Every structure is written in C-alpha cells, then in structure tokens.
Amino acid sequence: MKVSEGIKEYFGNIYESVTTISMGMWITFKTAFFERKVTLQYPSHDILEGKTKEASLPSKKNLKPPFEPLLGASQQNYKGPLNAQLPERYRGLLGYDELKCISCLLCAQNCPIDVIRVRGVKIEGRKGKAPTTFRIDYSKCMFCGLCVEVCPTDAVFFTRQFEGATFEYRTLIREFISPALHLERLQLAEVAKKKAIEKKKKKHESEEKEH
C-alpha cells in the first residue's frame, strides 16, 4: 500500500465514523422527540372496554396517577377492544354457565390436576342434576381445555378474559355458584326428595290397592 493511500484511508475512516455516527444519532433523536409513542399504558389507560379505566371507574382504589397526559398515541393505535382482537379459540379464564350444567362430573373427572369440584342435586323441572357447587382453583389450572372439550352441554367454556391476577392467593379459588343459590338448590332438592318419596309411596299404595 502506498503512503498516500494509507493517509486517504486514515482520514476516510475518521470522516466515515463522524458521518455515520451523526446519522445514527439523528435517527434516534427523531425517534425520541418527533415520533409518536407506541406505548399503550395498559392498566391505567385500559383498552379492554374501549375507554380509559379511570373514566369508567372513578374510585380511589382503581385510580392510578396518569401524570403524563394521554397524547392521542393510544387512540391512534386503538383497534377496538382487546378481547375482540384475540384469536378465535383463545384460552382465557374458564367460564361456566350454571343453567346448562347437568353436574355429570365429566369435567372434574377429566381434569388432570383436580382443579374442578362439582356437586349436584336432583331438583324438579331440570334435566340431569342441578349443580350446588362449581369451584375452579385457578392457582393450579393449566388451561389445558380438557374440561371444555369433554363438556356435553357446553356449560364449561373459555372466555376471553385474561386479567386473572389478584393480590391474594385464596381469591384464585373461584366459586361459580353463590352461597344463596347453593342453599336454595339444597332446599329445592329436599322438596324434590320429599315429593319423590311421596310419589313412591303413592305408587306403592296404588300398587298395593291393585293387588
């Protein structure tokens, strides 16, 4: 290599480093100060219901201080409620339709980690058994979907809810049937039992009479 070429390369390197560094810095500068922020400030500026949370929940508990004003960026990126954007077969929290359930215990039996507990009683005017207890322990659930698959009446299904985080462990055990309904069911069951016994007696008596 000639000396002149070496000198050319040397100063060329300096020139190149200065220009490329300033180009890179201009790019980051543009991004930092002139580009729209892409952040969706999720918990405080919620997009689940298509509006900000503090607008929907004006209580002390749910308010988080949004010190930086919402500058329209999130609205720009807003593509409708987040639930609606989720895929068709999204496995969110488990849902349960008490009216459809026949307490067949298939879900409880199929559950690989015994997360589901179902109890049912026979009451009048309802096919199968009516559930008195339906409990899912979300702290153990792995959302495998076997219960959903096996349910004959589609009473257990996946919702699109995914905000399952809580501050206390025990709140993850979710009761789907309220204590009031539970008691009502038990009473109805006793009524049904009595009626059945009476029916049986009547039947017995009528049979005896026939004899």
Added chain:
Amino acid sequence: MENLVNDLFGQFAFLQKLGYVPTAAIVMLTCALIVLNFFGLMSGLFTFFERKVAGWTNARRGPNRVGPYGLVQFMADGVKLILKEDIIPAAADRSIFKFAPYLLLLGTALSFVVIPFGPTWIIGDLNVGVLYLLATGSFTVVGLIMAGWASNNKYALLGGMRSAAQIVSYEIPNALAILVVVLTAGTMSMQGIIRAQAGGIHHWFLFSSPFSFLAFFVYFVSAIAEINRVPFDIPEAESELVAGYNIEYSAMRFGVFFAAEFGNIYVISAVAVTCFLGGWQIPFLDVTDLGQLGRGFGGFLGRPLVLMVLLLAALAASFLAWKALRAFFWDLRRKWAFFGSRFVRVHSELLVLGLLFAGGALIMALHLPLRAYLSTIYWAFFQYLLPFLVFFGKAMLLSFVVLWWRWTLPRLRVDQLMGVCWKYLIPMGFACLVGQGFWVCFLS
C-alpha cells in the same frame, strides 16, 4: 469566600476554642455530607434519566408510575436493592470483594470535590484541580480489577482485565485533551479555567480555536471510554462476558457499582463543561460581576411602566390560578383521589404557572416598600443561583448526549476499541496540543 472549605472554616469560627483538629473534622464531615448527598442524588436521577432516554429512543414512554413523571423511581429501585440479599460467593476473596465497589464509589465521589457550580460554589478549588481529576479517575481501574479478581469468576476477571487495558489506554488522550485546555488557560484550577473563558461564547475553549474544538471531541470520546459507557463498555459486554466484573455482585453492592457509573456521567459532563463550554459563564452575556447586574435589575423592576406590564401579567395569572383552583375544588367535591384527579391531569401546569405569577403579583405589591431587601435577593440570584443553573443546564445537556450515544451506537470490538484509542485519538490529541501551542504563541 473563594470556596466552600474556607467559607465553612469562617462559619465554624466559634468552634476555634476547641482547637484546630475538631473544627477541621467538622468542616470535612460537612463537605463530605454535601458531596455524598449530591452524588447520590445525581446518580439516582441519572438511572431514571437513562431509562427515560432509553424509552424515548425506542418510541416508548419510559418509567412514569412512581411519583410525578416517574421521578421517584430511583428511590424505589434503591429500596429494592437494599432489601435484597447480599450474596458473597464462597470462593471469593471476601475482604477485597466487599471493598471493591466502595473504592469505585470513592473515586467518583472524590471527583465532586473540585467540580464548580458557580463563581463561589465549589468544595475546594485546588490549584491542581484538573490533575486531581485525572488522578481520581484512575481509582476506577483499581476498583474494577479488584472486583474482577475477588469474584473468583473467569468472566469477572476478563472484564476486570479489559477495563484495565481500556482505562489505562484512554487516560492518555483524555490527559492530552485536558492539557490543551491547561495550555490555553495557563492554570490547572477549575475556577481559573472557567475565568479564562470569560467574555462571551467565542471565548469558550470549544469555539476559541480549531485545535481546542477538536480537543473537546477527543476529551469527550475518551472520557466516555474511561467510565465504561456504551459504545466502549467492553468490560461488561453482555454478549461476551455475561456481565463482566460485576457478575457475582448482588443487592446494594451491585447498586453501588451503578451509582458510581452514573455519578461518573455527571462528572465527565461537568469537566467537559468546565474545560470547554465555559462552565458557569452565561452565553451571549459578557458580564464579569454578575452581582452588579442583579443590583441594576432591582432598579429596572422599580420603573412604573415595567411595573404596570408585570401587574397585568400577574392579574392574568391570578385568573388562571383561580380557574385551576376551581377545578381542584370540583375534584374535592366528588371525592376523587387528588393525584389522579382532573385537576392534576388537566390543570397542573396551569396551577404552577398561576401560583408563580400570583406570587409575582404579591412581590410586585410589596416591591416598592421592600426594594432594599429585594435588591439583595436579586443580587443573590444573579451571583449564586443563575451561574449554578447555567452550569447545571450545560452539564445535563452533555449528559443527555452521553445517554443518547448509549442508545444509538453498538458496542466496539476489543481491537477496534484499542485502534480508536492508539491510532486515532492519541495522534489527534498530540496534534491538538502542538497546534494549540502555536495558536497560543502566535495567533492570540
């Protein structure tokens, strides 16, 4: 009142009967308290600032949850780090392992002693100030090698060795660039260097000659390399060395490493501002005695026309403050949380402005009777606070550039790093030195 140490000796004169040693001890402790508190605050704020800049360059928002604009984030981080378990590896050299981060911290904290904040705001204005800075900067090497060696981890050791190679090499261009400044200013004292740049922006060493202009870049690049910042952070290169010298550190010892690193950012920016950007000299304002300007201002504000305009502004501001206060009570009636309320979200700036101007109005009303006292306040503002704000603003601007570089440039390879130092920066430094010598001799 040249510097804080002398001033404090004056303030504690009543302790003289205790003897010289106790007085000196109290003065030293006070200075240490000031330095360490400022250092802690700065490094804490820089962790926040770094994350904020990282967010901006990625089109994110950065931390904004803890405190206003996320400003208190660093305190939360600090509390977290202090509460975590401090793990020391069984095979580590315990005493050295424990001591290394504090040595690093010591080097940074000592640098704060000679950093000026105003014509009189400096802990100790040493006549070898710049040399002292170069010396304290070298504590970093010792600390890093000790950390790397004591960890008993090959990655840590490699990181330590790399840092030694890097810092020792980069000290040469660093010193050369500072030598250019010393040559021009004719003094090594930090205040002396700043005073040598008095008289407008074209007297700042950055713009006074082409050689010192180049020297500024030599200094800045080599200083960034000396504090192990990206793009020169090969001692802690994640992709090669996991975390480098601090791989075995946890809890607050780890935090201390980072406190030192972030404190160093402020130190190098402050030194760059002192040596090249005129320190606390105000741009476009050729004033030697700022206090005189303040005294003049007191008279200026006393003029009737000025007073009228200011009163009108104060009235408008009071109206704004009234609106903001109304929003505040609107929130209170609805029992909303204060900080999440409509008032804070919508009217916070309004309220601050309003209160500021209303306060101004109050001062206006009291101005004429209190003119004698107020002129002292103006004088104090121009003498102390304005230079401080100017210096701090310049330093923060340069620190922003340091952070900006981190989020722009990729890391250099080891051979490239050495190439930049030995092939480019050192020859450039020498060229600057020689050129500046001629410039000083013949052209000025």
